[in-house]
Amino acid sequence: MIRVLKLLLPVVLLGPGMAFSQQDMVLWYDRPATYFEETLVLGNGKHGASVFGGIPSEKIYLNDATLWSGEPVDPDMNPDAHKHIPEIREALKAEDYRRAEQLNKKIQGKFSQSYAPLGTMYIDFGHQGDADNYRRELDINQAVSRVRYDLNGIRYTREYFVSHPDKVMVVRLSGSEKGALSFDVKFQSLLKYESTGSTGVLKVNGYAPYHITPNYWPDENPVRFDKERGTRFSAYFKVMNKGGTVKVTDSTIQVKNADEAIVFVSMATSFNGFDKDPAKEGVDHKAIAQKQLAAASAKSYRALKQEHLRDYQSFFKRVTLNLEGGETPGLPTDERLKRYTSGAEDKALETLYFQYGRYLLISSSRTRGVPANLQGIWNPHIRPPWSSNYTMNINAEENYWLAESANLTEMHDPFLSFIGNLARTGKVTAKTFYEVDKGWAACHNSDIWAMSNPVGDFGKGEPVWACWNMGGTWAVTHLWDHYLYTGDRIFLKEYAYPLMKGAAEFCLKWLVEDEQGYLVTSPSTSPENVYITPDGFKGATLYGATSDLAMIRECFVQVIKASEELGSDMEFRDSLKTAINRIYPYKTGKKGNLQEWYHDWEDAEPQHRHQSHLFGLYPGQQINPEKTPELADACRKTLEIRGDETTGWSKGWRINLWARLWDGNRAYKLFRELLTYVAPDGARKTNYGGGGGTYPNLLDAHPPFQIDGNFGGAAGVIEMLMQSDEEEIRLLPALPDAWPSGSIKGICARGGFELSVTWKNGTLAEIEVMSRFGNECSLRYKGKRIQFKTEKGHSYFLDARLVLKRS
Template sequence: MKRFLLPFCLLLFGLRLAAQDAAATDHVLWYDEPAGYFEESLVLGNGRVGATVFGGIATDTIFLNDITLWSGEPVDTAIDEDAHEVLPAIRDALARDDYEAADSLNVALQGPYSESYAPLGTMRLHFDGQANPTNYYRELDIATATARVRYRAGGTTYEREYFVSHPDQVFVIRLTADRSGALNTTLDFKSLLRYDFARGNRQLNVHGYAPYSAEPSYVDVPDPVRFDPDRGTRFSSLFRVSQTDGQVSVTDSTLTIRNASEAVLLVSIATSFNGFDKNPATDGLDNRAIAAENLNRASGYSYDELRERHETDYRGFYDRVQLDLGSTDAPRLPTDERLQRYATGAEDTQLEELYFNFGRYLLISSSRTPNVPANLQGLWNPYLRPPWSSNYTTNINVEENYWLAGPANLSELHEPLLGWIENLAQTGGASARNYYNSRGWSVAHNSDIWAMSNPVGEKSGGVNWANWNMGGTWLATHLWEHYLYTLDTAYLREEAYPLMKGAVQFCMDWVVRDYQGHWVTSPSTSPEAKYVTKSGYVGSTMYGGTADLAMMKELFDDFIGASLTLGIQDSFLQEVYNVKAELHPYRLGRKGNIREWFYDWNDEDPRHRHQTHLFGVHPGHHIAPDLTPQLAQAARVSLDLKGNESTGWSKGWRINLWARLWDGDRAYQLYRSLLKYVPPKGNVHGGTYPNLLDAHPPFQIDGNFGGAAGVIEMLVQSTEDHIRFTPALPKAWSRGSISGVRTRGGFEVSLEWSENRLRRTTIKALKDARTIVIHGDRELPLRLNAGEERVMNW
């Protein structure tokens, strides 16, 4: 017996070492037990289909999602056609400084709520013979977008491998056992939606439909989720065993594999969503045929071929950027334990790299569906009424999802957002007319897959959030940003410019003169924040909010830049110049801060999570230490007053703000704070769950994207005419390198530093381009032809 015990012990020891070696990289999340909560699970996705893997032993639970599966139907653009008639009364109340009356009247400018992102369902794999498992190991390899589970039970080593293929549009699971006939499993499925089963040959089919309406979880109404068999988006989920050496049987609701040592499961998912303006029940795609076609095509490949095609496709994005923050003395621990150790103040540069790489992984995994961007939870949601409807919140969240796209060399993944903006411009034209009596297009606080653009609240929502209407203004800045990274003039001319012009038209019509003759917005709100007047009134509605004006300044600059690039000189452009010159200027408060309000009022919550009045610092570009030193210093004061503790997405934003103010140590302090360990189901603000997903709380993906974008912002910053190296390099990152980063102006850059000093940079032009390279006090003009590369030693 001892003869066999030693090799077995060595095998277990070797498996543990292999796990530790994997953990030592900055590309692997790993754990030594199954997930008990969503916040411990491993998320996979191909940009449309999402899988959330728990890795259980006797039962493996896997949540399934499709990013196009939402409640609802195309919006009715004829709603509230006369809502704008209340505007004169609101403006009159504001002119009298009667803010209470303005708040009361402003509620009339509220329409219906957005729809909700829906969960497709849950598949479960039930395994026989799993008593007394040992040496459990679970990982997510973000370098290959593959999850794995391995353990030993009953004298058998079981392994599972999971990935969601973009080229083949299927979710793939491979099950193996190292003993012949030891693999016995049954698959079943359930959903919170309406569905039916259909039996096939070695295949289980599920067809169903989503609700035609689902109210937000914070709205208390009777019958909040409504189904109708003749309405709503259809879905299909097909489960097939494509390879096995065992026996397969199918009942009315299960699929079973017996006496196997290997089995490959393919899951094909499709919905009837056919665009924001098509009824998915009567004018939808044929989800059954699409799912079947994808499944049949994928079944023609072996498992190794499917995996190779998946990895080749995925690594084409992931391998573009490499970050190295130097060596670490951190011990090799499961990822949740690493987070807990890091929260004590310990050093772990590879964990910091891992979080950055995980942000890139999440964007690749959740943003590859035309006209359907990543939502508040990317594409991973198990709830029928998810937090904040898992929708598109336009007062920061959906925009923050895409700060990483350009700098991280992932501009193609920006395109789902850009296509969705084009949809919004169509519904937003009606919202601009109906609610604001304006030309162009506008978007308010919330939206959804149907490109809903009206202000929400149903005449009873909080004015401080429901009535904000500058979402289109913010989103339109992404159009120019995409051009600056790609220099795609055809895109700028044919797609971006007309959309930008519509957003500018709304702004031009929305402004009114204040008592000093400046242009301001009226009514105005500052996202989700409230003021306290000198008389003590706590309110939301005002005029001349700094956030509004900052976004307008930025959009006007973008529109002027686009016009000049395209050689457009017309009377409308001159109007934009004139209004921009007479916008109400920034004002400083008595504490030396940038005012959030027209008057120097106090904030109801001085440490509020939103800091939208600092938009000009980031994501805007018109406040900077070298360009506007007094305003930059006032922005620092504003951030100091806010403090460090906030929600996850807010910390992500503050990292970028401090980086733009060239304070790398403060940005790094926030980065560490963003990685603060939050236990599953923990109600701790602004940290990271065991699976590295952002804790708003609850889970919101924007913090992941904002934090990852902040890493690049500390190392490389750019505008259309200059590139600045290591503007906010923290002392903690004394040596390192980054490669493959893109900059505005059409360049790809790499840099190396040591002893906190920049040593070497490489700049490659994507097209014929010129820029000014800046490091410290040195400024070097640079002009390169397409494909030309320049190496600089510093």
Template sequence: MKKYLVVLVFLSILFPDDLCLAQSTNTLWYKQPAQYFEESLVLGNGKVGASVFGGVTTDQIYLNDATLWSGEPVDANMNPEAYKNIPAIREALKNEDYKLADQLQRKIQGKFSESYAPLGTLFLEFDQKGDPQNYRRELNISEAISRVSYELNGVKYTREYFISYPDQMMVIKLTSSKTGALNFGVKFESQLRNKVLIVDNELNVNGYAPMHAEPNYRGNGPKAVVFDENRGTRFSTLVRIKSADGILSATDSVVKLSGGTEALVFVSIATSFNGFDKNPATEGYNAEFLASEQLQKAFPKSFDALKKAHLDDYQKYFGRVSLNLGKTTAPNLPTDERLRRYALGKEDKNLEVLYFQFGRYLLISSSRTPGVPANLQGIWNPHMRPPWSSNYTTNINAEENYWLAENTNLSEFHMPLLGFIKNAATTGKITAKTFYGVNGWTVCHNSDIWAMSNPVGDFGSGDPNWANWNMAGAWLSTHLWEHYQFTRDTKFLKDDAYELMKGAAQFCLEWLIEDQKGELITSPSTSPENKFITPDGYQGSTLYGGTADLAMIRECFMQTIKASEILNEDVKFRNKLELALNKLHPYQIGKKGNLQEWYYDWEDAEPQHRHQSHLFGLFPGNHITPSTTPELADACRKTLEIKGDETTGWSKGWRINLWARLLDGNHAYKMYRELLKYVEPDGVKTDYVRGGGTYPNLFDAHPPFQIDGNFGGAAAIAEMLVQSTEDEIHLLPAIPDAWNSGSVKGICARGGFEVSMVWKNKSVRKLSILAKSNGKTTLYFGSVKKEIDLKKGQVFELNL
């Protein structure tokens, strides 16, 4: 709390008028309970997730666990001779027979990923009648606490919910202003196989996830969801009520409290998941024992002690960054009404800050389980067969989830993805050999908790334009380098990152072949989910020398070379990478002035397609910039102009970052506003095109809900304020006119630096740079260029 007071004093001096405004930068609130999932308020401790509806008569809470998925460890050797088809595909491409190449690509496919499962729903059922008054439902993201309050028949009822990381426990506090007026029951339901028992007034649930769950787009066949009582991940949920004055009782499935004034509900959850390579049924943890152990440790503690431990843990991360975007005159409204007003073009700078901080809140809440990163929906999913299996879609979405980890000062929460990369490289070595006939490792279009790495498509039924993409190893490896760039953790680079980076580069090195000009290309190649049109009118997916492939390979090679130099090892391999890098087929600018996506200057089947993978070098890569490669940067700009701004949620998040890298703050801001466009919940049928935007609870609307837009949008705010390379920091590189004055504290830059600054009239007035490691960099802002060389812990300050 001291940090917050310091920040408030700091901001009150700079912006005395702003702090008098009522609308919040850290609280979502509503005048009614949630009716739909996309209105619920979500909580999480990085493993357990809850979606709270806040109903009056019945409060339903969807529960999830990050480690509860269908399936079991993948057989990576599922198609051992697939690689034997590669020469025939390359021959078809050499003959420019793209239709045959597409047909043959289907032989380079394996199974689909497994699905993220819903654990179940907890119901709080209240013995209350009448119409509530003064209802309020809120989520305070600076505390990671949700609250509900209302008055009924002269009694004020309150609820307070949080999920503690230190105690691995969901805690709900219920109170009534009148002694003995609290009467409620607790029950549990699940779509998974489960048994509910009541033991000494404690609700005990034990169950298991499906052996397999088909992707939701595969139809409702007889084996869409397969349960086997001897296979699959086990889960346990224990619920116990603590009350000083109420009377506990139970039926066969409900625990009740009668005549209470205050009560605590403890919810303990565990699964048998014991790693991507361990059978959860035969080698897994004892879920019931773990859940019981957690409950036994937490139950004796007071609410105040539990809450303090939760706040101390959460706020040390969330409080690292504060943002003020200047004076606002927006009125104080519930969040859903704020979104509707904002969609009309009204000003609400604090809503823009709230969305940024909500992205950081979601990452802290969904990414704290080693080797289990946030999935397509973070950790919040009510569906047995969620959209796109709620898996790790590694041709953009899984990576976009982590674009904000380093620059918004949440480096620790990057670690689940970095650990997952090590798991994926294990199966990925087999994929590289059996599907592509080369060494190293790679991952393809989809993965899951079992670190599946093969190309998907169900052994031939998938369209190659999405099923056969194989460059996720190169893309994922860049996250290892980014973590090093921001932390300067040489031990991590040496012990954890380098061999993985080298393995990804090795795959690419051996996968490349020479084209007719002697330049290195990939063959076969696809560009994620997009199609080309050949001069004879064929719409195809498979080609050679796709720009996206080569962009990712460039970044992978450049980073691996630098890592090798820093560690002073692997000179021979480094030399191979340097030679290959110089021989890569270069970027091409098309007749429209755009950056070509294809080897030839072909037309796109969908000119406004949501993917822009061939712009990887501009963002999230770093080798295309307006200053170092102006012609390529201009071609990227033209590509974005052709694509237009109307696209899905996650794609908007990516495009905002791309416009920021092009130093066009006003265009980035325009798209940020569009990302916050109000979208009705999925259950509300509307007669207009819903498009990408934001649901009432601030979830990203692809639609449906995908969390990557939240993360990409939050990352883009940091990118508009600070951009950096290994030896440069640019301040306010893409600041829009709308943010003429403001301040930020705690944004991170490559090189191991932390930036805090105040700006007015889009110019830096006060600056503080903290070195988190020894290092030097060059600062650029306005016409100022300043070299600094700091020891760890030193601070550079400047007042203008």
């Protein structure tokens, strides 16, 4: 039983014009978590922890970003698949979509592997009785979680963080009286493991399955272990105590009557790269775990925390958002979310949600070559939803939409470096599945092993979700974007351009002529959506899907620009220019919508969650209301037909799409709906048709939990307040009426600029532009535009009329 003194929870009202500060960055609750979707998540970009905050027993899910099922993939798994491409094309040419659909199943391979849970740490206190004044919180300004409560006249306090510099999780336990702390540390895992007690350390060593079948796919033996195969892992635990005694057995650490205790958790795996067998060629996970533990436990708690704060805050504090006005209710975060869902205003919650997205990216994406997956790094399930993999037809990319604009370019690196791995396997995929001997391709799903083939279990999957092959084409657009923000020519020349060119080479050879002489893809699908032909056939396989061609256009344009920037590859550049002019153009359907299909066909599901054919509007740069008003109108009509009721990640995408249409009020409407309270259920329910929102701990609900909605929603906030391309920066392009006054500081624009923008009563008030590279700056606000030269490292201040005041 938990008793909370409501007197400790006042309602704080802020009057008009009063701004929220960075100190409002706390999620808090008046009871422990019951479900994963209520836990408070911590991470250092590799190691993750999900804290329940229990009273008789604390439970913490532990994860390591590099702990997956499987082993290096053989990309040549279906060497004859490409032989079926000509007959699929013939069927499509004959408009025999039924036959093309069935033949397309032959262009399939194995499923991706799954992100694995490392295990669960328990701290058993054996506390009995009713607790008073319970509070569980996560301070995202510090990346520190805390629990406190009063029990039997003693105040118990816990503090948790996961340190990137020291590569350990640290838990500090204390009581208000001497000798108040007695507890046992225990560990359990769904993986295979053994534990031993040695020289004051509880050592857990184990291994992951060599195979896990996706949770949505039937299999009598879905989780397969072999002690000679699979990634190895270690989790080492140690307690440093003040007062009392500590005893280590082969299964527990027993602490008796301590005044204070610090629990250290050190995790490591044998993962040694996507192309190395983790059992035979892995790194020494035991030695790594021991070294991390020994180094961290030799430091004081104060030193550990100070170094953690210095590291984390060097990223988090780069950006502040203040939305003025309204009230901040002194309620637990889940109650605030419920109140907000019922229609109440809570600008501080909106600010918190935006910064929480940045917090999650810092906490889940700092491991080179290992991007944040569908759940970031937080997963308790042996068969997680959708394998918790890298879903390349939107979700993996959406994870990184806010990286550059939200001033977290370092967090983009895990995804950018992963693309290089993907291209290695993707070169084989291009040849064996698609008969393309130049460049590389990646498809719908991938994993830590950089799997690039189309999935479907060798012909058993439906093409609607199994046979899409534009994953690499989409992914490389992130490389060019990173260059636009950072100006890193070495990155562009030595790493990005070869990968971009490889994706373009594949597309150039994959395109074929239609009967009108246009270039189209064939076969083609539009991610996870189904058309209806005039004779009533429902299918996914066709030629010239709009999304394919939009992504290819974006890829070709970027490769051309990169080639010009580097002064290289003129002949290849010219071939791309010629091809772009021959790509089948965008078409507007009879309903005024942007056609998703080559023909003006009906959708089997008009309110489908995917809107891949709008890629050219966002995240692409091909469509906007000023330069292409007819296409922008067609995108708007498409979004109106799609509606607003959709999954969490899809709401995140639609916020950005409406912002790109400069409709701030519609974008804000979806932002509010993204913050719809969704009750936790332990991932028992999947909802494809809508119902997305936010769980009590502010994690995105598909449902179940997918982190991309958090990232997409946070990116959408910036997109409402600032948009940039290679030509100009637009200020407050989609400012909603609900945010009449406020400021955002530290966000980044393409061209190498860092901006701070203030607005009052719905109108721009002032702007500061810091130039990182000395490029010319072009600003646009409503009908006003200014261009001015800048010097590297200098800041420029402008007023509401875009008049330079000083520099």
